[in-house]
């Protein structure tokens with residue numbers, strides 16, 4: 001018999017049974033700006049010791065991974081772009097995994113780029129899983145920018161941070177070099193500052209980023225703050241600063257090295273535009289069908305019984321319930337109460 005405690009389920013979302021909006025794990029996230037986040041997969045080959053979403057093969061808190069059909073994502077972007085009704089949309093492909101692992105990535109980029117109001121497509125990735133041919137295909141499909149997650153240039157430290165021997169930072173640097181010299185795709189890097197762990201490496205990355213042709217149209221480096229999350233990993237020995245301390249730290253590095261590191265959102269052409277409607281209030285009761293597991297153990301996906309089958313109105317709801325109830329819950333209809341909503345990401349409990 002399968003031991004469910006250690007069993008991670010791979011869930012393909014190929015039809016309209018699961019709405020595309022409402023989960024952080026997959027589908028579409030709208031934060032009320034001209035940037036639409038597209039999340040095709042939760043799969044990641046690394047298990048970074050600071051991963052805020054606890055991804056990768058070593059995760060002990062995830063019990064499902066998701067892969068979403070490209071057609072569902074392209075249709076959803078199309079509908080949401082029409083709803084937003086502006087002509088400067090950026091689609092950012094990211095997620096609770098690495099989209100570089102998504103099999104239909106080229107077709108996804110191609111499909112999204114054919115939408116007239118989408119002016120820019122960017123993608124967050126660690127890049128190591130791609131190759132020159134794939135990068136060329138992504139350029140031809142219309143990708144404009146890689147945001148490469150890279151937290152050090154040191155081969156030993158990067159393996160330790162990734163918690164996986166397969167990660168070769170030298171390959172990443174070669175692929176960045178190839179991209180800059182042979183394609184129109186811009187590259188910027190977005191390291192996480194892990195205080196007490198990669199402080200000196202961050203400075204080396206700043207110097208390298210500003211001197212290697214990165215950031216043709218955008219700032220070459222965007223240093224991220226480490227933010228501890230309930231389900232995420234927290235490395236031993238890290239100092240966690242508040243936002244004021246973090247900004248001061250970047251300001252000090254700016255002064256020391258002479259490179260700009262703090263940027264306004266205008267640099268990325270981010271503007272506030274019509275957000276998708278909030279469809280449920282906190283405390284509201286909703287009848288849902290439990291479709292399958294959610295990403296973390298003890299979470300399930302609920303699809304509302306009353307659906308419009310529109311990406312503007314429909315929301316998937318993450319339902320928190322004891323994992324032992326899986327057999328009786330999946331496939332059943334239950335009433336849930338919304339307990340949280342942030343950017344149309346809904347969490348509920350069974351009534």
Ligand code: SF4
Nearest residue numbers: 044046047048051055
């Ligand atoms: S930080 Fe990114 S690359 Fe590392 S485990 Fe998490 S999702 Fe994967």
